[in-house]
Amino acid sequence: xxxxxxxxxxxxxxxxxxxxLTVAALxxxxxxxxWGGKGCxxxxxxxxxxxGTEEIEYExxxxxxxxxxxxxxxxxxxxxxxxxRENDAPAPGK
Ligand SMILES: [Zn+2]
Numbered sequence: 636x637x638x639x640x641x642x643x644x645x646x647x648x649x650x651x652x653x654x655x656l657t658v659a660a661l662x663x664x665x666x667x668x669x670w671g672g673k674g675c676x677x678x679x680x681x682x683x684x685x686x687g688t689e690e691i692e693y694e695x696x697x698x699x700x701x702x703x704x705x706x707x708x709x710x711x712x713x714x715x716x717x718x719x720r721e722n723d724a725p726a727p728g729k
Contacts, residue, residue: 656680656704662720664697664704671710681712 656664661680671693674686686692686709693713695706708716 655683656699656706658719660699661706661716664699664706666717667696667698667703669693669695669713675707677707679709679712680706681708681716684709 655678671691674688674690674692676685676688678685679692686707691710693708693710695708695713697704697706
């Protein structure tokens with residue numbers, strides 16, 4: 636039996652992709668104005684799945700630090716994002 640396995644890496648996994656936010660960064664984003672409409676073929680910022688042109692997409696203007704971002708979500712992902720932000724909020728009274 637040969638127990639050795641190749642440890643090949645096809646691509647560096649630690650590299651941040653420009654324009655894609657981590658879940659942690661998304662949680663820190665403060666939502667502002669939002670719009671709903673048909674998908675425009677860009678990936679959802681929450682689940683990374685492209686919002687089809689036949690699907691509803693929410694566009695959220697959000698502030699992250701000093702930057703303004705435009706986020707794209709499926710409706711269900713928008714709900715999940717909002718829920719994750721609320722769950723992550725520090726408990727009051729500390
Ligand atoms: Zn999504």
